Amino acid sequence: MRAFGEIAERLRRSTVQVFPDQRGGGSGVIWTSDGAIMTNAHVARKDAAEVRLWDGRRFPARVTSRDARRDLAVLRVEAGGLDAAAVGDSSALRPGELVMAIGSPLGFAGALSTGVAHSTGGGWIYANVRLAPGNSGGPLANARGEVIGINTAVINGLGMAVPSNAAAEFLRQGPRPALGVTLRPEEHGLRILQVEPNGPAAGASLREGDLLLGSFEELTAALDSGREVLPVRFLRGERVREAYVRLGARAEAA
């Protein structure tokens, strides 16, 4: 029987540690043998990072693409012949399938957690595996050792992963359009807490404190509709106003 150990070892060699700075880091998955590494945007929080392979080799890496909405980032290292992970089809994953996660939770490099897929829905994979900070950005794999998700967060004790199909689409097509704001859901809309300088929202004169009218789901659907210019209605003070946000074309990932 091809045991967990053997499959996990192969997966471990495709998993890297990512250090954006001295404050500790997360994990990443070697996506292509020529140096593309998938991780979380919240792990690759700077423009550059140090990547450590399973065998101790270290490489400087730069962030080539980032999608905050998906919490994904692509890092690139100047190296060839890397042990790329086998990437599976996340849409084929069923609840109850055995899954395993590799990462460096709490600083233990190459640590393995196992469990079952809990559910799939809302564009995420939920897994009944124990994760900790340091698993972020690392692989969630099925019983064949194929990567089916990028571990991203722990919600109510469940591991939450971005499906591999979404990661593959991100690598192929670049980040999804975004407003360039930080939002907090409120009763009547979404409050803008922060506006990214030079981002699409800033270009449309949206400001911190404005209340976007509508739900998060409506905004997501509008952003993904393919329109380049998005009309948004918002409340500033007592008045409802309208602005047109130029989202720009979807950039090709470098």
Place this chain on the structure above:
Amino acid sequence: MANELAALSNELAAAVEQAGKSVVAVHARPRFSSSGVFWKPGVIVTAEHAIRREEEITVTLPSGKNAPAVLVGSDAGTDIAVLKVDVEGAAVRPAKTAPVAGNLALAIGRSEDSGVNATMGIVSAVSGSWRTWRGGRLDHYIRLDLTMHPGSTGGLVIDVSGAALGIATPALSRIAGVAIPAATIDRVAGEILTRGHVARGYLGVGLQPVELPDHQKGLIVLSLEPKGPAANAGVLIGDILVALGGKPVADTDDIQAALEGHAVGSAIEAGVSRGGAVRSVAITVGERPRKD
């Protein structure tokens, strides 16, 4: 690249898919939904503690559609509630035998948003008949070492073959989740369906265990409900109950056990010690008043 691990994984997923056809999401409390199981055609069994309202209960069916459900009745003692829906549903296949400690088990729930869900672990302990702290009796104590999320409370616990071990509840034990066994569900749900509730035997006495001079044990009557079953049979405060249903009694568990096997409304033989002499008294067992 087929391997045995992948084969096991596929089997688990297939068992979840099959069992998931019997599992619904139950909307009967604020914030979190819970889960329930088609135990018989049109009958859903779920965890009583997750039912927080008696009206406007709905369920999300395996098809994804929502349907109204009617609360037939519930039993807090065993944490079982029974709902009826106008849909047949796919009834579960109960396991023929109780599991043993170490068997793999899966807890299957459903949510409206993401459909069926599963967690896996092992059966960590199994024993015979067990009285819960809520006062009900389970035919087996099946302790589970698996994560039970709030949304899968009341969901189905299966073995790897997909057979139903019972219904998942975290409310009957402080240390672990428990599967309410299939035999208990058959018994309690059956009674709820015929009667609307589970009738529990009642004597109408307040008892305190005491040791008698001859090292026998018994329970002294400290209070008596006026016109209650025991009072009507002539029992007095200060009497000591030494036997019930032909068996000696030493504590309140013995009393409950004796009443459990006894139909409400029929007479039970009680051995009562008064002034040093034991006499036999026939008490017509009443029904324990219920909080409504």
